[in-house]
Amino acid sequence: MRIRESLLAGPLGFGTAPLGNMFRDIPEDEALATVDAAWDAGTRFFDTAPFYGAGLAEIRLGEALSRRPRSDYVLSSKVGRLILDEIEDPSGRDHGEKGEIFKHGRPNKIVPDYTADGTMKSIEDSLKRMKVDHIDFVWVHDIAQDFYGDRWLAMFETARTGAFRALSKLRDQGVIKGWGLGVNKVEPVELLLGLSEADPDATLLAGRYTLLDHEMALQRLMPAAQRKKVDIVIGGPYSSGVLAGGRHFEYGAVPPAIAAKVEKLSALCTEYKIPIKAAALHFSLAHPASAAVIPGASRPARILEDHAALKTKIPAAFWQELRKRGLVAEAAPLPIDR
Known part of the structure; x- marks a missing residue:
């Protein structure tokens, strides 16, 4: 679906x-209040992953949503990494820059596993951490990260015969609504869309269709997704926060x-007296292949900014000037092109 x-x-x-303590040690009450703020603002689509703080984000999300009817929201999580009971120092994880990102997360060891059995185990563990009875959409996570180097093609092959088939079976059985990749690289999605045997429903693409970085996806991925009728969920629309006043780009x-x-x-x-968040969200959603956008937040006020940004009326002259000044690709769809 x-x-x-x-x-x-x-x-x-x-x-x-x-919520997995990305970049900082977030107090529990602040994390839960952020989810509550999202719900109160009207958010009904929540995306998470075992990797976020070694299960911490899933635990916190599940706790915050436990008071909400499960049928009232859409939930997506990811497979490809298992969270073990074994304890290690989060800052010393062999995950390149990601070890630094979640150094304040839980100290459980994380291991990659893209097999069918690993996929089923990951989903089972996620259900337990979030205390829910089902996940709607499942993404195969971070299969082409830089810290995997040349190994990512071998991991993709493992996923092709493992995770992809397992998720297709779960979808066909009605256990999940759909599946795809959850990545911040264009290449693995292109490879997936080129497989005759795979039939993904959607894919989460983080950081690759933003105001700051969109040319490769625009030229190569988005048209293929449209042809295949595969929806693209845009993650990281603020490019790791730099478009929202943050200090990070690409983590x-x-x-x-x-x-x-x-x-x-x-x-x-x-x-033009508009928040840059508004320009970022409206741009990412303007492409016909884009189905949703999922900015992250760790403070309630940021959630309110996101909802206000999406409701902002942006004059056509802004988009015309954006294109005229060469700040977006000439062929990039804009809201005025609809």
């Missing part, structure tokens, strides 16, 4: 990576060229 057919309250969802320091582009975008938004 295409994910856009399942959304209960529009295209704005909540990406819960920050690390902001390069000078990116900082310069953000400055130009911010100046244009100031000129």
Whole structure:
């Protein structure tokens, strides 16, 4: 099932990576209040993953949603990594920059597993952590991360004969509504869409269709997704936070060229008196292949900003000037093109 057919309250969802203590040690009450703020603002699509804080985000999300009817929201999580009972130092994990990102998460050891058995075990564990009886959409997570190097193709092959088939079976049995990848690279999604044997319903693409980075996805991925009728859920619309005033881009320091582009975008938004968050969300959703956008947040106020941003009326002149100044690809669909 295409994910856009399942959304209960529009295209704005909540990406819960920050609830796993992403970049900082978030107090429990603040994390739960953020989910409550999302619900009260109308959010009914929540995305999470075992990897976020070694299960912490799932635990917190499940706790916050435990007072809500399960039929009233759409839930997606991920497979590809198992959270073990074995304890280790989170800051020493062999996950490249990701070890630093979730160094404040739970200390459980994380191991990659894209097999069919690993997929079933991951889903079972996620259900227990969130204390729910089903997950709607399941994404095969981070199959092409830089820290995997050349190994990612072998992992993709394992997923092709393991996770992909297991998830297709669960979908066909009605256990889940659909599946796809959950990645921040274009290449694995292209590879998936080219498989005659695989039939994904949607895919979560993080950071690759934003105001700051969209050309590769625009040229190669989005048209293929449209042809295959595979919905794209846009994760990381603020590019790790730099488009929302944060200090990170691609989970690390902001390069000078990116900082310069953000400055130009911010100046244009100031000129037209619109928040840069509004421009970011509306841009990511303007492509016909985009079904939803799921910014992350760890404070209730940020949730309210996201909802206000999506409701912001942006004048056509802003989009015309954005294109005129070369701040987006010439062929990128804009709201005025509809």
